[in-house]
Amino acid sequence: MSLLVMENLTKSYTGRKIFDDVSFSINEGEKIGVIGINGTGKSTLLKIVAGKEEADGGSIVKRRNLYIRYLPQTPEFVSGDTILESIVRDNSDEPLFSSREEIEASAKSILTRLNIKDFDRKVDNLSGGEKKRIALTSVLISTADLLILDEPTNHLDSNMADWLEDYLKRFRGALLIITHDRYFLDSVTNRIVEVDKGRLYSYQTNYEGFVKAKAERLDNAISAEKKRQNILRIELAWMRRGARARSTKQKAHIGRYEALRDMKAPEFDKDVCMESLSTRLGRTTIEIRELCKSFGDRNLIKDFTYVFGRNDRIGIVGPNGCGKSTLMKIICGITEADSGTVEIGQTVKFGYFSQENEMLPENERVIDYIKDIAEFVRTKDGYVSASQMLERFLFEPEKQYTVISKLSGGEKRRLYLLSILISAPNVLILDEPTNDLDIRTLTILENYLDNFDGIVITVSHDRYFLDRVVRRIFAYVGDGVIEQYEGGFTDYQVSYALRHPESEEALAISGKKNTEDTKDSKKTADREHSRKLKFSYKEEREWETIEDDIAALEEKISELEEAMTETATDFVRLNELSKEKDETEALLEEKMERWEYLSNLAEEIEKQKK
Numbered sequence: 001m002s003l004l005v006m007e008n009l010t011k012s013y014t015g016r017k018i019f020d021d022v023s024f025s026i027n028e029g030e031k032i033g034v035i036g037i038n039g040t041g042k043s044t045l046l047k048i049v050a051g052k053e054e055a056d057g058g059s060i061v062k063r064r065n066l067y068i069r070y071l072p073q074t075p076e077f078v079s080g081d082t083i084l085e086s087i088v089r090d091n092s093d094e095p096l097f098s099s100r101e102e103i104e105a106s107a108k109s110i111l112t113r114l115n116i117k118d119f120d121r122k123v124d125n126l127s128g129g130e131k132k133r134i135a136l137t138s139v140l141i142s143t144a145d146l147l148i149l150d151e152p153t154n155h156l157d158s159n160m161a162d163w164l165e166d167y168l169k170r171f172r173g174a175l176l177i178i179t180h181d182r183y184f185l186d187s188v189t190n191r192i193v194e195v196d197k198g199r200l201y202s203y204q205t206n207y208e209g210f211v212k213a214k215a216e217r218l219d220n221a222i223s224a225e226k227k228r229q230n231i232l233r234i235e236l237a238w239m240r241r242g243a244r245a246r247s248t249k250q251k252a253h254i255g256r257y258e259a260l261r262d263m264k265a266p267e268f269d270k271d272v273c274m275e276s277l278s279t280r281l282g283r284t285t286i287e288i289r290e291l292c293k294s295f296g297d298r299n300l301i302k303d304f305t306y307v308f309g310r311n312d313r314i315g316i317v318g319p320n321g322c323g324k325s326t327l328m329k330i331i332c333g334i335t336e337a338d339s340g341t342v343e344i345g346q347t348v349k350f351g352y353f354s355q356e357n358e359m360l361p362e363n364e365r366v367i368d369y370i371k372d373i374a375e376f377v378r379t380k381d382g383y384v385s386a387s388q389m390l391e392r393f394l395f396e397p398e399k400q401y402t403v404i405s406k407l408s409g410g411e412k413r414r415l416y417l418l419s420i421l422i423s424a425p426n427v428l429i430l431d432e433p434t435n436d437l438d439i440r441t442l443t444i445l446e447n448y449l450d451n452f453d454g455i456v457i458t459v460s461h462d463r464y465f466l467d468r469v470v471r472r473i474f475a476y477v478g479d480g481v482i483e484q485y486e487g488g489f490t491d492y493q494v495s496y497a498l499r500h501p502e503s504e505e506a507l508a509i510s511g512k513k514n515t516e517d518t519k520d521s522k523k524t525a526d527r528e529h530s531r532k533l534k535f536s537y538k539e540e541r542e543w544e545t546i547e548d549d550i551a552a553l554e555e556k557i558s559e560l561e562e563a564m565t566e567t568a569t570d571f572v573r574l575n576e577l578s579k580e581k582d583e584t585e586a587l588l589e590e591k592m593e594r595w596e597y598l599s600n601l602a603e604e605i606e607k608q609k610k
Contacts, residue, residue: 001027001028001063002025002026002027002028002063003026003027003028003062003063003066003145003146003174004025004026004049004060004061004062004063004066004146005023005024005025005060005061006022006023006024006025006048006049006055006058006059006060006061007023007058007059007061008021008022008023008057008058008059009021009022009023009024009048009055009057009058009060010022010055010056010057010058011041011044011048011055011056012056013044017198018040018041018044018198019041019044019045019055019198019200020198020199021058022058022198022199022200023200024045024193024200024202026049026146026174026176027174028174029172029173029174030174030175030190030191031168031171031174031175031177031188031189031190031191032174032175032176032177032189032190032191032192032193033177033178033179033185033188033189033191033192033193033206033207034046034176034177034178034192034193034194034195035178035185035192035193035194035195035207035210035438035439036194036195036196036438037438037440037441038408038409038410038411038414038436038437038438038441039408039410039411040195040196040197041195041198042178042195043073043150043178045195045200046070046148046150046176046178047070047072048060049068049146049148049176050068050070050148051068052070052072063145066145066146067142067143067144067145067146068144068145068146068147068148069139069142069144069146069147069148070139070148070150071135071136071139071147071148071149071150071152072135072150073150073151073178073409074128075131075132075134075135077123077124077131077134077135078123079123079124080122080124081122081123082119082120082121082122082123083111083116083118083119083120083121083123083126083134084104084107084108084119084120086123086134086138087103087104087107087134087137087138087141088100088103088104088107090138091103091107091138091141091142094141094142094143095143096141096142096143103141104119106141107119107137107138107141110137110140110141111133111134111137113160113163114133114136114137114156114160115133115157115160115319115320115321116130116133116134116137128155128356129154129155129320130155132152132154132155133155133156133160136149136152136164140167144173145173145174146173146174146175146176147168147171147173147174147175147176147177148176148177149175149176149177149178149179150177150178151178151179151180151436152164152177152179153179153180153181153184153461154435154436155320155435155461156461157317157318157319157320157461158317158461158463158489159319160320160461161181161184161461161463164184165184165187165188168188169187169188175188175189177189180434180437180438180439180442180462181462181463181464182207182439182464183463183464185206185207186206186207186208187206189206189207190204190205190206191203191204191205192205192206192207192209192210194210194214201214201217279347279349279424279425279426280347280426281310281345281347281348281426281427281453281454281455282345282346282347283310283345283582283583283586284343284345284346284347285307285308285309285310285312285345285348285427285455286307286308286331286342286343286344286345286348286427286455287307287308287341287342287343288304288305288306288307288331288340288341288342288343289305289340289341289342289343290303290304290305290339290340290341291303291304291305291327291330291337291339291340291341291342292304292337292338292339292340292480293323293326293327293330293335293337293338293480294338294480299479299480300322300323300326300327300480301323301326301327301330301337301480301482302479302480302481302482303340304327304340304480304482306474306484308455308457309455309586309589309590309593310454310455310586310590311453311454311455311590312455312456312457312471312472313449313455313456313469313470313471313472314455314456314457314458314470314471314472314473314474315458315459315460315466315469315470315472315473315474315488315489315492316328316457316458316459316473316474316475316476317459317460317461317466317473317474317475317476317489317492318475318476318477319476322476323476323480324459324476325355325431325459327474327482328352328429328431328457328459330342331429331457332350332352332427332429333350334352347426348426348427349423349424349425349426349427350425350427350429351420351421351423351425351427351428351429352420352429352431353416353417353420353428353429353430353431353433354431355431355432355435355459359416359419360404360412360415360416360419361404362403362404362405363403363404363405364403364404365400365401365402365403365404366390366395366399366400366401366402366403366404366407366415367386367387367390367400367401369404369415369419370386370389370390370415370418370419370422371386373386373419373422373423374386374422374423377389377422378424387400389418389422390418393414393415393417393418394414395411395414395415409436410436410437410438410441412436413435413436413437414437414441417433417437417445425454426453426454426455427454427455427457428449428452428454428455428456428457428458429457429458430456430457430458430459430460431458431459432459432460432461433445433458433460433465434460434461434462434465442462442465446465446468446469449469450469456469456470458470463489463490466488466489467488467489467490468488469488470488470489471486471487471488471594471597472484472485472486472487473485473486473487473488473489473491473492475492475496477500483496483499486597486600487597487601539598539601542594542598543598543602546591546594546595546598547595549591550588550591550592550595553584553587553588553591554588556584557581557584557585557588560577560580560581560584561581563577564577564578564581
């Protein structure tokens with residue numbers, strides 16, 4: 001049964017059509033994920049469905065007494081309210097509750113799961129992430145028939161995201177959600193709606209099925225266009241020969257030609273063009289020794305030591321407020337440690353992508369901001385202008401003269417990312433890079449990081465992104481202690497449960513956790529465990545060749561040592577050979593570490609087969 005039906009919907013902003021005669025419906029029990037590149041109108045669609053914004057044309061028919069609750073991307077609060085006062089205000093008409101005390105009790109249960117424990121704090125003093133979690137709580141305690149959630153997973157750590165995932169899978173009403181969390185979409189949704197060039201495309205599947213179905217749709221569109229062009233070529237030749245008589249049949253033929261000619265060819269989105277720009281990183285990178293940092297009586301970092309390899313891919317995980325961002329700020333010199341040392345190599349050049357875009361000058365034009373960083377940027381194809389680089393990041397010429405404050409949240413993140421990359425860093429420090437980036441841009445960023453010649457350190461709650469990008473996890477486990485785990489996020493989850501058998505994660509995997517969400521949590525853990533115990537395509541290729549690579553490096557070191565012996569009196573040549581030997585030995589060390597990880601994984605895979 002339909003909850004809501006929209007027909008022939010149109011919507012424009014400043015002369016640009018967001019929706020062009022589209023139709024859309026939501027049925028009982030559907031859990032719909034809305035995806036599309038930034039600026040296509042995803043949030044606008046949610047606002048129209050929620051009744052927060054009017055369409056320019058078309059009709060919207062809702063089921064009688066349809067109860068909708070809406071979580072905006074940036075929630076607003078009444079100044080002076082406490083956390084609980086704000087939630088009570090939003091739910092005063094909620095039929096589920098008969099008193100304020102019942103609302104507060106229900107809210108406290110969810111707030112605690114979302115790591116909000118001081119319920120009497122004023123909303124004016126909260127961070128953006130805390131405000132989003134409070135607004136999410138207010139929506140979740142309702143008895144809505146339809147929940148509309150705009151980026152609910154932003155500012156949630158992995159445990160919170162897991163909890164919300166389970167909660168929404170059990171939710172009996174319908175769901176309309178925007179999120180970039182691909183694991184979340186895969187697990188929760190049963191329908192994907194793509195917003196693309198003013199049209200809506202519906203796929204009755206989760207995210208994994210959508211990826212396959214969209215590829216088929218694009219292939220079909222390309223095939224249809226090739227067929228149209230072939231027919232048009234034949235028809236054009238007929239037209240040029242000229243009609244032999246003015247018969248009705250020939251006029252119909254002309255009409256068919258004109259119809260084919262005037263058909264629009266399929267349009268394809270431009271992709272952000274990221275090139276791996278970096279400066280050379282020397283042998284000495286970043287060496288951290290016995291690092292400590294506290295705020296008051298709370299330890300954020302305790303006796304942490306680590307020496308970064310030249311192509312390390314590090315993911316940092318832990319609950320909100322544990323000190324992840326603080327660690328990254330200490331590494332790049334923004335914050336001072338209480339004790340310990342951070343030694344930075346002379347060739348290290350940081351690129352720090354912060355969580356809040358605080359470096360963006362809101363009153364400056366886009367083009368001026370990039371020109372202030374670099375008028376011309378060196379790429380593998382030579383030097384390109386600031387304007388050309390902006391076009392590669394999907395800022396068309398007219399958009400380049402827009403004031404930054406007028407950009408969407410996603411556009412600001414994309415611009416900020418460009419400003420970091422064009423400075424050609426060799427150490428990228430990324431604090432929640434997936435926030436406000438659409439899935440296509442995230443995919444391109446992930447591919448970029450694959451080929452980035454340097455160190456990548458990232459804080460992220462996006463489990464898919466961590467699995468895709470990182471090869472080692474730093475996990476905050478309490479009281480400032482940071483543990484190291486090999487592999488991506490899924491590897492870390494399983495290893496953490498084995499290392500901490502009494503933890504919540506271990507209990508969920510073992511099936512001992514006796515709560516209402518045990519079954520879903522165990523299915524998730526089992527699925528992640530089975531996904532962990534196999535090589536990715538890239539790892540399998542690497543495992544096949546890594547021993548040969550190690551042997552080649554060892555042979556090269558032997559050859560260099562022989563050459564050094566033969567040229568003992570040529571100090572210039574000896575210095576060159578010594579430098580090359582040092583670099584080769586560093587590469588060999590990295591290869592050996594990687595071989596150890598892959599070897600352990602291969603053993604686990606074999607055990608699973610038995």
